[in-house]
Amino acid sequence: xxxxxxxxxxxxxxxxxxxxxxxxxxxxxxxxxxxxxxxxxxxxxxxxxxxxxxxxxxxxxxxxxxxxxxxxxxxxxxxxxxxxxxxxxxxxxxxxxxxxxxxxxxxxxxxxxxxxxxxxxxxxxxxxxxxxxxxxxxxxxxxxxxxxxxxxxxxxxxxxxxxxxxxxxxxxxxxxxxxxxxxxxxxxxxx
Amino acid sequence: xxxxxxxxxxxxxxxxxxxxxxxxxxxxxxxxxxxxxxxxxxxxxxxxxxxxxxxxxxxxxxxxxxxxxxxxxxxxxxxxxxxxxxxxxxxxxxxxxxx
Numbered sequence: 001x002x003x004x005x006x007x008x009x010x011x012x013x014x015x016x017x018x019x020x021x022x023x024x025x026x027x028x029x030x031x032x033x034x035x036x037x038x039x040x041x042x043x044x045x046x047x048x049x050x051x052x053x054x055x056x057x058x059x060x061x062x063x064x065x066x067x068x069x070x071x072x073x074x075x076x077x078x079x080x081x082x083x084x085x086x087x088x089x090x091x092x093x094x095x096x097x098x099x100x101x102x103x104x105x106x107x108x109x110x111x112x113x114x115x116x117x118x119x120x121x122x123x124x125x126x127x128x129x130x131x132x133x134x135x136x137x138x139x140x141x142x143x144x145x146x147x148x149x150x151x152x153x154x155x156x157x158x159x160x161x162x163x164x165x166x167x168x169x170x171x172x173x174x175x176x177x178x179x180x181x182x183x184x185x186x187x188x189x190x191x
Numbered sequence: 192x193x194x195x196x197x198x199x200x201x202x203x204x205x206x207x208x209x210x211x212x213x214x215x216x217x218x219x220x221x222x223x224x225x226x227x228x229x230x231x232x233x234x235x236x237x238x239x240x241x242x243x244x245x246x247x248x249x250x251x252x253x254x255x256x257x258x259x260x261x262x263x264x265x266x267x268x269x270x271x272x273x274x275x276x277x278x279x280x281x282x283x284x285x286x287x288x289x290x
Contacts, residue, residue, distance in 0.1 A: 024255050031256075054252045058245050114249050118242040122232070126239020127246065145237060146244035175197055177236055 008076035015064050018147060027057045030077055034084055042088055052091060055114045056084035062110050065148035086111040122181065129180050137173035144170060196226075200233045 014022040031053055038049035060080060063069040072079065082099075090113050118124045130138060136158060143149040143157065151163035151170075160166050202208050203216050220227045 122235040123239040127243035130243040
């Protein structure tokens with residue numbers, strides 16, 4: 001058991017340092033068991049179970065890179081299943097009993113369906129506008145806001161002179177997005 | 192000027208202001224509705240950005256489900272072998288006719 005935690009902890013460390021392949025490895029390793037468990041426990045079809053598991057892995061990633069999941073108090077499998085259980089509960093909009101340790105996980109860590117993350121039209125509009133902002137904005141915003149990279153790390157990765165150049169560029173990207181949102185709202189008159 | 196205000200909002204939303212600075216900023220928000228809306232917009236933009244990258248990551252996971260297209264070396268060997276045999280036969284017929 002101890003050995004498994006150590007391996008899981010190492011995977012978490014790799015994901016935190018930007019290795020997405022480790023996340024895909026976790027995804028592929030636990031997917032069959034989750035699908036089987038979810039389908040038999042909640043009588044949902046394979047597609048819905050897979051959808052919930054994909055959301056659970058996205059939540060796992062987010063919790064790792066945002067520093068919400070520093071160290072494991074259970075195996076990664078238990079953790080993923082608890083998140084998945086909460087996601088199924090939210091998607092089905094029906095109460096699902098959670099064990100006390102699972103309750104702690106879903107209350108303290110992000111465990112929401114991906115499609116319910118955006119709570120208003122403006123947030124959904126911003127997500128669509130990300131198609132039009134182009135590079136380097138998309139990479140800078142992804143590395144900073146989603147993958148948790150420091151300005152210094154972004155400067156090194158995208159070969160900027162220093163972190164101040166990245167900071168200025170990031171603000172420029174946000175200002176562009178803000179202007180696009182305001183322009184769209186004025187043109188389409190939707191609040 | 193505009194960038195300075197935007198930068199301040201960014202620092203407020205990121206929680207990187209000192210306690211004193213934060214209190215003063217919140218007082219300004221209560222007095223200035225435009226600033227309060229700026230903070231609201233900034234929060235929506237950050238949530239929208241994150242939402243988008245969450246969707247992108249989910250798509251990459253879905254793609255990981257699809258079986259990789261493996262090269263069938265047996266088929267490649269049969270096709271190449273066939274081509275070689277045909278070429279050799281063609282060459283033999285050519286030399287026979289020339290001579």
